[in-house]
Amino acid sequence: MPTYDLAATPLRDLNQALHNIAPGDNDRQFSVVNPRGHHAVAVGVHAPVTIDVMGSVGYYCGSMNDEATITIHGSAGPGVAENMMSGTVIVKGDASQYAGATGCGGLLVIEGNASSRCGISMKGIDIVVRGSIGHMSAFMGQAGNLVVLGDAGEALGDSLYEARIFVRGKVKSLGADCVEKEMRPEHLELLAGLLDKAGVTDARPQEFSRYGSSRKLYNFHVDNADAY
Amino acid sequence: MCGIVGLFLKDRSLEPRLGAMLSSMLVTMTDRGPDSAGIAIYGDADHRHAKLTVQSADPKRDFAGLAGELQGALDAPVSIQVKSTHAVILLPQGKAEEGRAAVARLRPEIRVMSSGDAIEIYKEVGLPKDVLERFGVAGMSGTHGIGHTRMATESAVTTLGAHPFSTGSDQCLVHNGSLSNHNNLRRTLKHGGMAFETENDTEVAAAYLTAEMAKGKNLGQALEGAVDDLDGFFTFVVGTKSGFGVVRDAIACKPAIMAETDRYVAFGSEYRALVSLPGIDAARVWEPEPATVYFWER
Numbered sequence: 001m002p003t004y005d006l007a008a009t010p011l012r013d014l015n016q017a018l019h020n021i022a023p024g025d026n027d028r029q030f031s032v033v034n035p036r037g038h039h040a041v042a043v044g045v046h047a048p049v050t051i052d053v054m055g056s057v058g059y060y061c062g063s064m065n066d067e068a069t070i071t072i073h074g075s076a077g078p079g080v081a082e083n084m085m086s087g088t089v090i091v092k093g094d095a096s097q098y099a100g101a102t103g104c105g106g107l108l109v110i111e112g113n114a115s116s117r118c119g120i121s122m123k124g125i126d127i128v129v130r131g132s133i134g135h136m137s138a139f140m141g142q143a144g145n146l147v148v149l150g151d152a153g154e155a156l157g158d159s160l161y162e163a164r165i166f167v168r169g170k171v172k173s174l175g176a177d178c179v180e181k182e183m184r185p186e187h188l189e190l191l192a193g194l195l196d197k198a199g200v201t202d203a204r205p206q207e208f209s210r211y212g213s214s215r216k217l218y219n220f221h222v223d224n225a226d227a228y
Numbered sequence: 229m230c231g232i233v234g235l236f237l238k239d240r241s242l243e244p245r246l247g248a249m250l251s252s253m254l255v256t257m258t259d260r261g262p263d264s265a266g267i268a269i270y271g272d273a274d275h276r277h278a279k280l281t282v283q284s285a286d287p288k289r290d291f292a293g294l295a296g297e298l299q300g301a302l303d304a305p306v307s308i309q310v311k312s313t314h315a316v317i318l319l320p321q322g323k324a325e326e327g328r329a330a331v332a333r334l335r336p337e338i339r340v341m342s343s344g345d346a347i348e349i350y351k352e353v354g355l356p357k358d359v360l361e362r363f364g365v366a367g368m369s370g371t372h373g374i375g376h377t378r379m380a381t382e383s384a385v386t387t388l389g390a391h392p393f394s395t396g397s398d399q400c401l402v403h404n405g406s407l408s409n410h411n412n413l414r415r416t417l418k419h420g421g422m423a424f425e426t427e428n429d430t431e432v433a434a435a436y437l438t439a440e441m442a443k444g445k446n447l448g449q450a451l452e453g454a455v456d457d458l459d460g461f462f463t464f465v466v467g468t469k470s471g472f473g474v475v476r477d478a479i480a481c482k483p484a485i486m487a488e489t490d491r492y493v494a495f496g497s498e499y500r501a502l503v504s505l506p507g508i509d510a511a512r513v514w515e516p517e518p519a520t521v522y523f524w525e526r
Contacts, residue, residue: 037500
């Protein structure tokens with residue numbers, strides 16, 4: 001199992017090695033030690049490998065991930081798993097601003113809390129947060145699912161398109177055009193699958209509320225001028 | 229962009245290392261602000277002296293003979309320690325205002341960086357590492373300190389535009405962000421009697437807090453007011469003689485991270501700035517909430 005020590009090895013060497021992984025290569029497990037808040041650790045990986053980052057990272061860890069399973073054994077700075085395409089990113093600690101922003105696919109699991117703008121402009125990613133999320137989360141979310149076991153901050157789901165939001169705790173306030181919706185059997189089933197994928201065994205889908213777009217801001221209407 | 233670091237010591241045995249710890253934190257923030265750097269250090273107040281930290285573009289000319297001339301003007305003992313473009317003038321306690329006026333009269337080109345019992349401010353244009361070396365910051369001791377690396381947006385890259393800003397005795401403020409109502413607020417504060425050295429938005433924030441504390445508010449209360457009265461983006465870290473505070477605007481897009489142990493409270497724009505601190509792996513680390521005031525007082 002190749003190990004990269006970022007106290008001794010330049011970050012570019014790590015990322016280049018990860019980008020060079022070819023189909024059929026024997027090394028499928030990588031470890032990164034001493035990340036010490038470095039930016040852009042394991043970005044743009046395009047192979048079904050496992051990467052364990054042993055500590056806290058700075059901006060954009062695991063962003064643009066395609067197929068890899070990346071576990072951060074610490075906390076993540078802004079933009080963790082930003083624009084992820086597929087695969088899994090797991091944050092054992094907390095995540096800073098805009099976790100999973102613009103993500104197109106894959107699964108982001110945050111075992112601690114996420115701060116503001118979690119899942120902003122999400123485009124198909126699934127995000128499961130064990131703790132709470134900050135303000136303006138899922139802003140302009142287009143597709144995918146945001147699941148929060150704790151509470152949500154102000155203006156949740158502002159200007160939402162078709163992303164689905166499930167919150168178990170309290171929501172401080174809903175953003176423009178975001179409304180609470182009925183939890184139908186297909187939503188319970190979807191949520192059960194997401195919780196299972198994220199390894200959550202201590203929460204039942206029935207405990208969550210569902211939020212989504214009321215679709216009133218999709219087209220210009222003069223009565224909504226204040227909300228645009 | 230800009231980078232901020234701050235360190236407030238609880239464990240007195242760390243005090244001789246304050247300058248060294250802050251310096252290493254600040255250098256990691258170089259890529260957030262390579263234009264200029266500054267640091268405010270609160271040393272031990274000896275209760276006998278007031279300190280003025282002054283800066284000159286021509287230190288050889290301006291600092292020569294200054295101690296003697298001030299001594300004559302104030303009829304009191306004055307000592308001066310020159311550090312590169314800055315100098316720390318020690319005056320008898322209670323003579324700070326008189327001393328400041330005498331400096332302005334004797335050397336109109338000199339700028340006062342800070343005044344108070346404990347504070348010293350050093351700031352210059354250039355890379356943080358070079359600025360810190362110039363003033364020997366790594367060798368300084370103290371109880372708390374704040375540093376800033378600047379990427380200028382709202383005013384020119386000059387020594388006076390660098391942070392920290394100090395607008396009141398033993399007070400200082402550093403800022404990451406930009407304010408949009410600073411011109412209006414500056415006018416209001418000027419009517420109230422505040423004086424300004426620059427056109428910089430951050431100086432207005434510092435002066436606002438000074439004016440609010442002059443009304444009798446403590447640092448925490450003044451920071452609460454800032455959330456409502458200042459418009460724009462800000463993460464502020466502020467220092468007073470005995471306190472250290474942090475506040476972010478309600479949108480909170482300027483990054484901030486804090487760590488606390490039994491030995492210290494630390495602030496960084498990024499976690500990178502904190503990784504060398506003793507016991508960081510076991511510290512409580514968190515992101516300060518938007519529009520929420522944090523402050524510590526010794």
